[in-house]
Amino acid sequence: MSRPPVAREKVLAAFAAIVADEGEQAATMEAVAARAGVSKGGLLYHFGSREALVEGLVERLLADGEADVADMRAAPEGAVAYYLSTSADSPRELNELYVAASRITQTGADSARQALAHIEAQWLRALEEAVGDDRLAQLLAVVGDGLYLHAIRGDQRRAVELWRTIAPVVTSLLDARRSGGGPA
Amino acid sequence: MSRPPVAREKVLAAFAAIVADEGEQAATMEAVAARAGVSKGGLLYHFGSREALVEGLVERLLADGEADVADMRAAPEGAVAYYLSTSADSPRELNELYVAASRITQTGADSARQALAHIEAQWLRALEEAVGDDRLAQLLAVVGDGLYLHAIRGDQRRAVELWRTIAPVVTSLLDARRSGGGPA
DNA sequence: GTCTATATTGCGATAGAC
DNA sequence: GTCTATCGCAATATAGAC
Numbered sequence: 502m503s504r505p506p507v508a509r510e511k512v513l514a515a516f517a518a519i520v521a522d523e524g525e526q527a528a529t530m531e532a533v534a535a536r537a538g539v540s541k542g543g544l545l546y547h548f549g550s551r552e553a554l555v556e557g558l559v560e561r562l563l564a565d566g567e568a569d570v571a572d573m574r575a576a577p578e579g580a581v582a583y584y585l586s587t588s589a590d591s592p593r594e595l596n597e598l599y600v601a602a603s604r605i606t607q608t609g610a611d612s613a614r615q616a617l618a619h620i621e622a623q624w625l626r627a628l629e630e631a632v633g634d635d636r637l638a639q640l641l642a643v644v645g646d647g648l649y650l651h652a653i654r655g656d657q658r659r660a661v662e663l664w665r666t667i668a669p670v671v672t673s674l675l676d677a678r679r680s681g682g683g684p685a
Numbered sequence: 686m687s688r689p690p691v692a693r694e695k696v697l698a699a700f701a702a703i704v705a706d707e708g709e710q711a712a713t714m715e716a717v718a719a720r721a722g723v724s725k726g727g728l729l730y731h732f733g734s735r736e737a738l739v740e741g742l743v744e745r746l747l748a749d750g751e752a753d754v755a756d757m758r759a760a761p762e763g764a765v766a767y768y769l770s771t772s773a774d775s776p777r778e779l780n781e782l783y784v785a786a787s788r789i790t791q792t793g794a795d796s797a798r799q800a801l802a803h804i805e806a807q808w809l810r811a812l813e814e815a816v817g818d819d820r821l822a823q824l825l826a827v828v829g830d831g832l833y834l835h836a837i838r839g840d841q842r843r844a845v846e847l848w849r850t851i852a853p854v855v856t857s858l859l860d861a862r863r864s865g866g867g868p869a
Numbered sequence: 870g871t872c873t874a875t876a877t878t879g880c881g882a883t884a885g886a887c
Numbered sequence: 888g889t890c891t892a893t894c895g896c897a898a899t900a901t902a903g904a905c
Binding site for chain 3: 888889890891892893894895896897898899900901902903904905
Binding site for chain 2: 643644649653656670671681
């Protein structure tokens with residue numbers, strides 16, 4: 502348990518990668534096996550079914566999500582900037598898992614939906630602590646979701662472009678609110 | 686052309702409905718035919734392939750999208766409120782088409798991606814005209830995308846909930862900006 | 870643990886009657 | 888214009904050798 506077989510990890514990484522950049526339908530057992538460098542039979546030794554593959558991905562998403570929330574709280578640029586910039590373009594492996602899970606959501610895997618909701622709730626809590634206003638935090642979370650929508654659609658360039666454009670607006674709005682107190 | 690057969694329309698509506706609320710994989714030719722009340726052969730008379738079905742949906746999305754942009758510009762509550770509230774919960778048929786197209790995007794249909802980009806560009810232009818600031822307009826567009834992400838994931842209740850929560854924040858931010866001029 | 874078959878199912882698409 | 892019947896294929900999963 503503490504040291505799962507290497508092949509298993511490679512299979513999981515291949516599955517996440519194909520789902521994230523070609524879609525779930527492209528991630529057939531054969532395609533995943535080929536990308537991981539094993540045979541179909543070899544894959545099925547580690548993951549007895551396609552569903553098991555999805556479950557494995559969900560488990561890793563939850564684990565990596567916890568780590569990301571910790572990074573977010575400790576980020577020098579602040580939790581808000583960390584959250585939004587990584588929503589548009591996360592260099593880390595979490596992005597691939599998140600995009601993959603978001604796509605899998607659409608073919609009925611309820612565990613993926615729950616895992617995403619779990620992580621999003623934690624991101625939201627960290628945002629609340631950072632801005633001190635739960636409704637503003639929800640707005641920021643929605644902005645992150647909007648950036649992610651483009652990443653999920655496979656247009657990460659557009660997501661990054663959008664983030665660059667709106668970042669100063671978000672900053673100025675937060676500043677204005679902090680200094681002025683703001684209505685409502 | 687001006688009066689396409691009724692069966693064709695019913696098939697298209699069934700396809701959009703199944704994709705929107707059960708996912709694209711569930712929308713098999715047989716399932717679509719059953720929901721539309723025709724046989725598989727009957728369906729294939731109108732749409733010779735699955736791809737033709739997708740193209741038909743894209744065409745309707747573009748037509749309905751134009752109509753929505755017109756409604757948005759004419760909305761009594763203002764273009765921003767119209768856009769964001771309908772992002773969370775559009776009572777109209779457009780929502781189904783938009784969600785369906787967003788899902789289809791993930792199985793490689795490039796025409797769906799292009800159609801969505803086309804409509805989104807028009808929404809953005811209408812937002813720009815309403816708020817008089819192109820970067821703020823992009824931020825609002827991203828907020829709409831974020832609300833839609835939840836609708837696309839099949840959790841429209843959550844999308845509506847989020848909109849109710851953040852609506853006053855958006856309003857107050859817009860007001861503050863309008864009266865104060867705002868930095869940047 | 871990993872491989873090469875192979876069984877099985879479900880889908881898109883065709884053919885041709887009505 | 889709509890139907891029934893059927894072909895061909897691709898994908899999941901199994902069986903059993905190595």
